[in-house]
Amino acid sequence: MSLLEARDVGFAYRGASAPVLSDVSVAITEGRSTALVGESGAGKTTLLRLLLGLARPTSGAVLFDGVDVRSAGRAFRRSVQTVFQDPYSSLDPRQRVGRIVSEPLRSLGLPGDRGAAVAAALDAVGLPADVVDRYPHEFSGGQRQRIAIARAIVCEPRVLLADEPVSALDVSTRVRIVDLLAELRETRGLTLVMVSHDLAVVATLCAHTAVLERGRIVEQGETASVLGAPSHPYTRRLVSAVPRLPTLG
Numbered sequence: 677m678s679l680l681e682a683r684d685v686g687f688a689y690r691g692a693s694a695p696v697l698s699d700v701s702v703a704i705t706e707g708r709s710t711a712l713v714g715e716s717g718a719g720k721t722t723l724l725r726l727l728l729g730l731a732r733p734t735s736g737a738v739l740f741d742g743v744d745v746r747s748a749g750r751a752f753r754r755s756v757q758t759v760f761q762d763p764y765s766s767l768d769p770r771q772r773v774g775r776i777v778s779e780p781l782r783s784l785g786l787p788g789d790r791g792a793a794v795a796a797a798l799d800a801v802g803l804p805a806d807v808v809d810r811y812p813h814e815f816s817g818g819q820r821q822r823i824a825i826a827r828a829i830v831c832e833p834r835v836l837l838a839d840e841p842v843s844a845l846d847v848s849t850r851v852r853i854v855d856l857l858a859e860l861r862e863t864r865g866l867t868l869v870m871v872s873h874d875l876a877v878v879a880t881l882c883a884h885t886a887v888l889e890r891g892r893i894v895e896q897g898e899t900a901s902v903l904g905a906p907s908h909p910y911t912r913r914l915v916s917a918v919p920r921l922p923t924l925g
């Protein structure tokens with residue numbers, strides 16, 4: 677059974693004349709990381725919000741372990757965590773890192789040694805335990821994204837939904853955060869569901885890719901075939917729009 681699934685989902689924003697998503701079906705199985713790609717405005721972030729249970733589909737359903745996410749409760753909130761694009765705005769500047777990272781443990785009311793769980797999460801993202809007493813403004817963009825990832829994994833989720841997790845970072849930091857996400861995927865068995873415009877990042881992190889064009893899935897399957905030998909003209913355009921460096925010499 678799918679871990680997380682959008683089944684025939686349609687969605688329209690209140691007051692909008694046209695739907696943003698139509699008949700979208702995506703099944704996330706455990707261990708199979710999935711990328712959502714498509715041009716700006718295709719509906720990727722909206723689909724991610726529906727998968728997170730932050731909005732209700734106008735038609736169809738979003739299911740976690742076969743249960744509607746809107747009624748799936750604590751098991752769902754613990755199992756599905758998220759990382760956003762902008763590490764500058766996603767961390768509360770007034771809170772120390774220790775409090776930020778432990779927030780899911782508090783809001784889920786999980787028992788156990790919270791200090792130890794926070795230290796383990798920070799260690800997993802490559803940050804020393806003593807950062808707990810510092811504030812977000814004391815860190816670089818890449819370090820802040822590590823803090824956001826530590827917060828997302830502290831309650832040991834099964835799925836990490838990430839909306840453009842590296843696009844706000846400079847190129848070398850981007851590579852290091854992609855490496856970190858790949859490592860977490862391997863060592864923790866985390867299933868990534870990721871929105872990215874960067875097809876190289878998609879190919880590195882996700883074995884499965886779904887292509888959205890104006891709110892509809894036009895193609896989905898193994899990333900190697902979707903991006904390597906696209907069958908839909910829209911996917912071909914997306915792939916051919918990736919700039920290539922001129923070959924030297």
Ligand SMILES: Nc1ncnc2c1ncn2[C@@H]1O[C@H](COP(=O)(O)OP(=O)(O)OP(=O)(O)O)[C@@H](O)[C@H]1O
Nearest residue numbers: 689690692696714715716717718719720721722723
């Ligand atoms: N809160 C909102 N109210 C009304 N319309 C919205 C809202 N959020 C997004 N939209 C519209 O829904 C459509 C899909 O937006 P969405 O952000 O899901 O696309 P996207 O594929 O993630 O785009 P991008 O890559 O630019 O982030 C767009 O036309 C957008 O203008």
